[in-house]
Amino acid sequence: MKVYFLGTGTSQGIPVIGSKDPVCLSKDQKDKRLRVSVWIYDDNFSIVVDCGPDFRQQMLKSECPWIDAILFTHEHADHTAGLDDIRPFNFQQGALKAYGHKRVLDNIKSRFGYIFETKNRYPGAPSLETIEVNNDEPFEVAGKKIIPINAFHGWLQVFGYRIDKFAYLTDLKTVPKEELSKFEDLDVLVINALREEEHETHFSLAEALDFIKLVNPKKAYLTHISHKMGFHEEVQKKLPENVFLAYDNLEITI
Numbered sequence: 001m002k003v004y005f006l007g008t009g010t011s012q013g014i015p016v017i018g019s020k021d022p023v024c025l026s027k028d029q030k031d032k033r034l035r036v037s038v039w040i041y042d043d044n045f046s047i048v049v050d051c052g053p054d055f056r057q058q059m060l061k062s063e064c065p066w067i068d069a070i071l072f073t074h075e076h077a078d079h080t081a082g083l084d085d086i087r088p089f090n091f092q093q094g095a096l097k098a099y100g101h102k103r104v105l106d107n108i109k110s111r112f113g114y115i116f117e118t119k120n121r122y123p124g125a126p127s128l129e130t131i132e133v134n135n136d137e138p139f140e141v142a143g144k145k146i147i148p149i150n151a152f153h154g155w156l157q158v159f160g161y162r163i164d165k166f167a168y169l170t171d172l173k174t175v176p177k178e179e180l181s182k183f184e185d186l187d188v189l190v191i192n193a194l195r196e197e198e199h200e201t202h203f204s205l206a207e208a209l210d211f212i213k214l215v216n217p218k219k220a221y222l223t224h225i226s227h228k229m230g231f232h233e234e235v236q237k238k239l240p241e242n243v244f245l246a247y248d249n250l251e252i253t254i
Helices: 055-062 083-093 102-111 177-183 205-215 232-236
Strands: 002-007 037-041 046-049 069-071 096-100 128-132 139-141 144-153 156-163 166-168 188-192 219-223 243-245 251-253
Touching (some): 002 055, 037 055, 037 166, 055 083, 096 102, 096 139, 144 177, 188 205, 205 219, 232 243
Parallel strands (some): 069 096, 096 128, 188 219, 219 243
């Protein structure tokens, strides 16, 4: 199984529009981050987690050939605003399956009402089949068992997902104790770390490192990174030997 980091940035991406911050002016490609998303695949399945405003660019860069499903973590725009660009996949393979919390799916149906129109549907509109995810109820996509992980982005519930010995969570601040068993025996954990300074709805770097130490995966990759974290190469030197800053277009094998 391979994991391709489509985007590793926070909601504004890096560089931030109009910013003169040194990280935003960096020439290092590892300091340039699209909105956070990941593609998980092998020869038999292809899953994308979240579909943000950079989705089209990410699909072209990664050369993703098909998608069995999109898994949504939550409804914020940097995770959902690219939905119109699923149309090329629709034209090739029909409606895409979209999994998420009922609240998230309801939000998508409200914001993208034309996708779900039945009476006067525009023939080129995207096609989406929504499937509700409930905590502690694993589901299958293309034969792969997916375990939802309940977490909180400040006060907002978000889902992470575990597939085999890989787990992906972003935009979280707290994880209930009853969810910790879902992190046992992980080869790779991907977790958000916004910046060194504490934030009210996201893990800081220290909080992410504490959580990694708690659940003890073999390796961990940090994502949803702000320009306030600092330069990629400088931050990487400070991290434990099994923890890595993810970067756009990084591909790893599980």
